[in-house]
Amino acid sequence: LDLLSQCWNECGLDPAKAAGVGITVPGMADMNSGTLLYAPFLGWRDVPVREIVSTRLSGPPVTIANDVNACALGETYFGQASSFDNVLWVTVSTGVGGGIIVNKQLYEGEYGIAGEIGHVTVEWENPRRCSCGQWGCLEAHASGTAIAERAMELMQQNGDAPLARYLREQRLPVSAASIAQAARSGVPEAIELYRSAGHYLGRAFSFAANLFNFGAVIVGGGVSLSMELWLPAAQDVFRRSVIHETNRNMPILATGLGYEAGLKGAAALAFHYRAKNGGSE
Ligand SMILES: [Zn+2]
Numbered sequence: 001l002d003l004l005s006q007c008w009n010e011c012g013l014d015p016a017k018a019a020g021v022g023i024t025v026p027g028m029a030d031m032n033s034g035t036l037l038y039a040p041f042l043g044w045r046d047v048p049v050r051e052i053v054s055t056r057l058s059g060p061p062v063t064i065a066n067d068v069n070a071c072a073l074g075e076t077y078f079g080q081a082s083s084f085d086n087v088l089w090v091t092v093s094t095g096v097g098g099g100i101i102v103n104k105q106l107y108e109g110e111y112g113i114a115g116e117i118g119h120v121t122v123e124w125e126n127p128r129r130c131s132c133g134q135w136g137c138l139e140a141h142a143s144g145t146a147i148a149e150r151a152m153e154l155m156q157q158n159g160d161a162p163l164a165r166y167l168r169e170q171r172l173p174v175s176a177a178s179i180a181q182a183a184r185s186g187v188p189e190a191i192e193l194y195r196s197a198g199h200y201l202g203r204a205f206s207f208a209a210n211l212f213n214f215g216a217v218i219v220g221g222g223v224s225l226s227m228e229l230w231l232p233a234a235q236d237v238f239r240r241s242v243i244h245e246t247n248r249n250m251p252i253l254a255t256g257l258g259y260e261a262g263l264k265g266a267a268a269l270a271f272h273y274r275a276k277n278g279g280s281e
Contacts, residue, residue: 004057018060022269023049024067024262030112034064037112040131063273065106069115070265071255072099073106075218077268079257084215088208089255090117092201093221095131096139100212106272118143120207122200138204142197144176144223150196151179154189163189180226191229198230202237209238209247220255227254 008015027039034050050062065073072089075081081089081101089099096118100107107114118139119132127136128146140146152174155164163179166187172178182190205217219227231252239248255261 015057016059018270019274020061020063020270021053021057022070022266022273023053023062023064024070024266024269025049025064026067028113029064029066029069031063031065031108032112034062036064061270061273061277063269065265065269066097066099067262067265068097069099069106069108070269071220071257071261072101072115072218072265073268073272074257074261074263074265075220075255076101076104077271078264079218079255079261080253081216081218086212086214088115088117088205088212088214088217090201090205090217090219091221092143092219092223094143094145096143098208102212117204117208120204122203138200141200142204142223144221147176147179147193147197147223148174150193151189154193161189162187166190176223176226180229183226183229194226194229195233197223198233199237201230202234203241205234205252206238206241206247209242209250213244213246214250216251216253218253218255220257220261224254 004021025036025039026041027044028037029035030037034048036044036047036049038045049064053062068089068091071091072087075089076087081087085103087101089101091097098115098117100115119130119134119137121136122138123136123141128140129135130137130140151163154161155174158164163182166182166185167174167178172181179190179193183194208214208217234252238252242248257264
């Protein structure tokens, strides 16, 4: 809140004239009550964010949403998704999250937790354990964390394999980013790790496309920066798995908003709230 006041002062803005305040939270949020229901990383539960912020700021309406859902809205208001009515936003980062836009509106589901594409099952024969407690989830097979963990396992099996040698020579830690660098340098295991992640992403996108007939899937998060490494595999599985031409031709795109997706998402939340309540954008 102090930071927000500081921003307003520095930019010379008048809070009374603001369209609203949008807040994104890293967890489950109930947009109607403005409550952060659960944030696994912070361990927070049932925090009345809107109430806390509103009482300190007299004036602009305050809206909160899950950070990934806010990215989906941000892309709809400010990014490539603006040309489509129905879009799936997917963040592929340390985890995998999703946000669904239907008819240009955020689809929240019955209890506000729709879009959890990270936890659809994509592997049955050799499933990996997911942070949610289930096995074979997309997040357990295609997140940046999963890519790094699989690399670690490969290197433990063979400390002299090309990937292990490459990372040692380049003095790089094991991470999704360093493995992407190795893949671009032609290290076969690194190429295969990204190809495999793409395979699972394509599989999950196909489930979503068959259900919703989206206009596009837009991908953000760190792993989207290495899209050229996994997109061909994703497209291959995707096209073989979906029904109808309209799905087959659905573009899988990287966000144009980059790391600002979350910030623009927060701004989009304020506009979204205003539009929803009869105001103009
Ligand atoms: Zn899971």
